[in-house]
Amino acid sequence: MTAVDDRPATPAEAPRRRGNPLLALLRNSWRQLTSMRTALVLLFLLAVAAIPGSVLPQRGVNPEDVRDFYTANPDLAPVLDRIGAFDAFSSVWFSAIYLLLFTSLIGCITPRLRDHVRALRARPPAVPKRLARLPQHAVVPAPEGGAAAVAEALRRRRWRVAVRGDEVSAEKGYLKETGNLIFHTSMVLVLVGVALGSWYGWQGNRLLVAGPDGVFCNTRQQYAEVKLGPRVGDDLPRFCMQLNEFDARFLPNGQASSFNAKVTVDEDGGPPRPAEFSVNSPLRLDGANVHLLGHGYAPVIRYTDRFGRSQTSAVPFLTTGDIGLTGEGLAAFPDANVDPETGERNQDLQMAFSGLYLPTAPQEPPFVRSEHPTEQNPLLELIAYRGNLGLDAGIPGSIYQLDQRQLRNGRLTEIGVKQLRIGESWTLDDGTTVEFRGTERYIVLAVRHDPGMMLLLVSSIGLVLGLMGSLFVRRRRVFVRLLPAGPGDPDSGSPTGGSSLVEVAGLPRTEHPGFAAEFAQLVAVIGGGGRPDVADTDQGAPARSREGAE
Amino acid sequence: MSALSDQLVSIATLVYLLAMISHAVEYALGNSRARAVAAPSRELVGAAVGGAAASGTVADARDAAGDVATAGALAAGGTVGGAESGAGAPGRAERTAWRAELGGRIAVGLTAVAAALHLAALVTRGLAADRMPWGNMYEFVLTVSFIGVAAWLTVLVKWPFLRRLGLFLTLVMVLLVATAELVLYTPIVPLVPALNSYWFIVHVSTIVFASGLFLLGAVPAAAYLMRAGYEDGKRSFPYTLAKRLPAAAGLERLTFVLHAFSFPIFTFAVIAGAIWAEAAWGRPWGWDPKETWAFISWVVYAGYLHARATPSVKRNVTAWLAIFGFLTVMMNLFGVNIFFEGLHSYGGL
Ligand code: HEM
Numbered sequence: 001m002t003a004v005d006d007r008p009a010t011p012a013e014a015p016r017r018r019g020n021p022l023l024a025l026l027r028n029s030w031r032q033l034t035s036m037r038t039a040l041v042l043l044f045l046l047a048v049a050a051i052p053g054s055v056l057p058q059r060g061v062n063p064e065d066v067r068d069f070y071t072a073n074p075d076l077a078p079v080l081d082r083i084g085a086f087d088a089f090s091s092v093w094f095s096a097i098y099l100l101l102f103t104s105l106i107g108c109i110t111p112r113l114r115d116h117v118r119a120l121r122a123r124p125p126a127v128p129k130r131l132a133r134l135p136q137h138a139v140v141p142a143p144e145g146g147a148a149a150v151a152e153a154l155r156r157r158r159w160r161v162a163v164r165g166d167e168v169s170a171e172k173g174y175l176k177e178t179g180n181l182i183f184h185t186s187m188v189l190v191l192v193g194v195a196l197g198s199w200y201g202w203q204g205n206r207l208l209v210a211g212p213d214g215v216f217c218n219t220r221q222q223y224a225e226v227k228l229g230p231r232v233g234d235d236l237p238r239f240c241m242q243l244n245e246f247d248a249r250f251l252p253n254g255q256a257s258s259f260n261a262k263v264t265v266d267e268d269g270g271p272p273r274p275a276e277f278s279v280n281s282p283l284r285l286d287g288a289n290v291h292l293l294g295h296g297y298a299p300v301i302r303y304t305d306r307f308g309r310s311q312t313s314a315v316p317f318l319t320t321g322d323i324g325l326t327g328e329g330l331a332a333f334p335d336a337n338v339d340p341e342t343g344e345r346n347q348d349l350q351m352a353f354s355g356l357y358l359p360t361a362p363q364e365p366p367f368v369r370s371e372h373p374t375e376q377n378p379l380l381e382l383i384a385y386r387g388n389l390g391l392d393a394g395i396p397g398s399i400y401q402l403d404q405r406q407l408r409n410g411r412l413t414e415i416g417v418k419q420l421r422i423g424e425s426w427t428l429d430d431g432t433t434v435e436f437r438g439t440e441r442y443i444v445l446a447v448r449h450d451p452g453m454m455l456l457l458v459s460s461i462g463l464v465l466g467l468m469g470s471l472f473v474r475r476r477r478v479f480v481r482l483l484p485a486g487p488g489d490p491d492s493g494s495p496t497g498g499s500s501l502v503e504v505a506g507l508p509r510t511e512h513p514g515f516a517a518e519f520a521q522l523v524a525v526i527g528g529g530g531r532p533d534v535a536d537t538d539q540g541a542p543a544r545s546r547e548g549a550e
Numbered sequence: 551m552s553a554l555s556d557q558l559v560s561i562a563t564l565v566y567l568l569a570m571i572s573h574a575v576e577y578a579l580g581n582s583r584a585r586a587v588a589a590p591s592r593e594l595v596g597a598a599v600g601g602a603a604a605s606g607t608v609a610d611a612r613d614a615a616g617d618v619a620t621a622g623a624l625a626a627g628g629t630v631g632g633a634e635s636g637a638g639a640p641g642r643a644e645r646t647a648w649r650a651e652l653g654g655r656i657a658v659g660l661t662a663v664a665a666a667l668h669l670a671a672l673v674t675r676g677l678a679a680d681r682m683p684w685g686n687m688y689e690f691v692l693t694v695s696f697i698g699v700a701a702w703l704t705v706l707v708k709w710p711f712l713r714r715l716g717l718f719l720t721l722v723m724v725l726l727v728a729t730a731e732l733v734l735y736t737p738i739v740p741l742v743p744a745l746n747s748y749w750f751i752v753h754v755s756t757i758v759f760a761s762g763l764f765l766l767g768a769v770p771a772a773a774y775l776m777r778a779g780y781e782d783g784k785r786s787f788p789y790t791l792a793k794r795l796p797a798a799a800g801l802e803r804l805t806f807v808l809h810a811f812s813f814p815i816f817t818f819a820v821i822a823g824a825i826w827a828e829a830a831w832g833r834p835w836g837w838d839p840k841e842t843w844a845f846i847s848w849v850v851y852a853g854y855l856h857a858r859a860t861p862s863v864k865r866n867v868t869a870w871l872a873i874f875g876f877l878t879v880m881m882n883l884f885g886v887n888i889f890f891e892g893l894h895s896y897g898g899l
Contacts, residue, residue, distance in 0.1 A: 511803075
């Protein structure tokens with residue numbers, strides 16, 4: 001039904017001499033691969049292959065879910081993992097399908113690109129012999145000025161025109177194929193953009209606690225999680241950032257209504273400057289974008305050891321996912337109880353406090369879940385542990401989980417549980433104290449650099465524009481032949497004579513329901529000597545225009 | 551305002567139901583004129599248009615339905631008509647036909663009324679929430695279905711002979727709106743900050759629009775499959791329903807027109823979503839379940855367009871692809887929010 005021919009990229013490449021059978025096989029496979037049918041099958045396969053990635057947990061989306069899946073299905077999970085089911089979109093099978101599809105795509109558009117350039121440069125084809133056989137056909141009085149006038153009228157309507165003697169051929173709608181090629185080429189560019197991003201891009205995640213102690217500088221070591229593309233060197237763009245204030249607003253029901261992070265940044269030697277960012281408006285620095293992904297509270301905990309030395313740490317308590325921002329965390333003091341005189345470290349006197357922080361604790365126990373994300377009734381519940389933490393030394397509060405082995409083998413013991421309000425302190429059995437001094441806000445940052453982004457954007461625009469050209473433009477041809485004057489006297493031709501007739505025919509090369517109407521109008525223009533006001537007087541052959549007035 | 555919106559939704563559902571019943575009445579009574587549409591139009595056109603051009607376009611069917619009151623109807627009556635209005639007197643048949651026509655017109659009127667109520671429900675909901683009414687699944691489904699019905703009414707103005715498809719459309723509308731109301735209902739809350747962005751508005755409005763058109767496009771695709779089977783002489787259950795549908799070729803074309811129109815919009819919508827995701831989450835694409843299913847829909851619809859441009863692929867296959875594509879859209883709308891958990895699970899379900 002379409003006037004489109006099934007276009008295997010190489011049109012009927014007749015098998016020439018009996019060549020190398022291997023070459024013949026290759027050529028055949030290539031032809032198969034670049035056929036429209038193959039593209040169709042591959043597209044379908046691609047859609048099917050994307051399903052497991054949405055059904056099974058994915059490491060790239062949520063690594064914890066994958067861990068949970070492993071726990072729930074200890075037998076199945078390793079098998080699935082081996083076939084890449086948890087990284088479905090970078091798995092061998094998924095990649096194979098899209099790489100084949102894109103090979104097919106390139107193999108498909110290259111010859112079409114060549115053909116199209118040729119078509120753009122060629123003149124519209126000669127007028128066929130029997131115009132009456134075309135879907136649209138009409139005979140009307142010839143305009144003054146003959147072929148030249150017809151050509152001019154068509155050109156004014158942005159047809160591409162070729163005049164050959166008394167015959168005029170015109171074609172319109174090349175933009176369809178142009179659009180189609182732009183669309184398919186953009187697909188390739190999208191893939192290139194993605195590849196650029198994954199080779200040369202990097203990303204890191206970390207928490208940033210408000211205040212001067214929380215300053216972070218952009219180096220690999222400072223990220224909790226960092227992913228570097230294979231072509232990224234060790235040097236990340238240099239900048240440092242301090243969170244001054246985090247403003248979060250909430251509705252009475254606890255739903256967030258707005259966030260705003262106020263920071264001070266200094267980029268590569270520049271003077272520190274204030275900046276702000278929020279959930280939908282990242283901070284765009286030179287060579288990196290900083291995105292706000294989450295937020296929470298970091299209780300400030302001070303521990304005073306048996307030598308009277310105090311250490312304070314603001315430990316980000318990770319939110320547990322409820323709307324009230326209940327947080328869970330661990331404050332570890334591995335350097336506690338070091339004798340200041342001898343500098344001797346007693347491994348068995350290291351301290352850790354795990355706890356639960358409720359910004360708005362309920363009035364009655366149990367105190368397990370905060371009722372609102374703002375701090376209306378802050379309560380910190382701490383469990384104290386003493387013993388060997390299983391790490392030699394470190395920054396206070398830098399670990400998020402207790403080493404369970406140490407608990408099991410008795411080298412670390414629980415000494416008690418206590419609920420603290422801001423300002424309260426708790427004296428432990430050995431006379432040391434822990435004090436809850438208040439909280440700081442912290443935010444979760446994703447810092448990213450993706451050099452493919454610009455290309456992605458440009459090619460996406462190409463994608464949409466090309467698609468529109470491809471789907472909305474119609475390719476069609478019109479042929480005009482000036483007939484010799486006087487129907488009874490075919491040989492006495494004065495082509496430019498006022499009484500002569502002109503035969504007009506039209507051929508939509510793609511489905512085009514409005515073509516009959518357009519054709520009728522053209523006929524009117526031609527027949528009316530360029531005046532469109534006689535549009536309705538001659539409809540050409542009415543029976544034929546049935547093909548589709550809109 | 552919020553309560554008003556809820557009431558409007560309930561009333562709209564009822565009116566859709568009434569429209570559906572009227573369509574069913576029209577269906578049951580039959581319509582002697584429309585019965586003529588199918589077979590002859592194809593042949594007329596086939597004869598009129600030489601080999602190259604399309605045979606049996608939407609316009610054909612309309613023309614045929616309009617002009618071919620007598621001769622064509624008789625010719626067609628041989629295959630289709632006759633039997634079902636009973637062997638009664640011509641007067642009775644005429645009256646039945648007239649009643650069917652009336653039923654159809656009432657159905658369309660009711661659909662329009664329901665659509666107006668539906669729109670009013672959306673507007674009041676938006677006013678009550680002080681934002682665009684597409685912050686959660688309830689609002690989302692309501693908006694998508696409204697786009698579907700609005701597009702349907704537009705199509706009807708252009709091609710009134712398609713009216714009989716209204717039975718399917720109103721059925722889908724009743725199902726969607728009732729599901730929204732009974733299962734997905736969420737009280738009004740403002741958008742969470744992540745959704746508060748221009749790109750989000752652009753993204754969601756275009757996704758909603760494209761989904762509405764895909765919804766509408768699935769109707770003639772399904773009708774085509776039934777009608778094509780009927781025209782091939784199949785007389786078993788689902789095909790018999792197609793007895794009074796417009797010509798298969800016209801339905802097929804309509805399917806294509808709707809999909810060709812909505813595919814670029816959908817493409818744009820997905821891109822807008824990627825731009826928004828880049829700003830909100832720092833990555834344009836992360837294979838979150840919602841994104842994955844949008845990708846699947848996109849690929850399936852690209853497959854549909856390809857298949858349709860490939861002459862060696864049967865039109866039945868392309869119609870199935872369109873339906874399959876619509877199922878993936880539905881999967882994204884309902885299934886993903888219900889079965890999977892991802893960044894998009896703000897759905898409020
Ligand atoms: C990455 C995979 C591809 C996607 C997403 C894709 C998508 C599309 C879409 C959406 C259309 C419809 C626009 C139109 O009708 O002009 C289209 C048309 C077309 N595609 Fe592709 N395509 C892909 C690969 C290919 C391949 C591998 C070939 C070559 C075999 C191909 C050949 C064509 C042709 C010839 C048309 C024009 C059909 C017509 O004239 O209506 N495409 N493609």
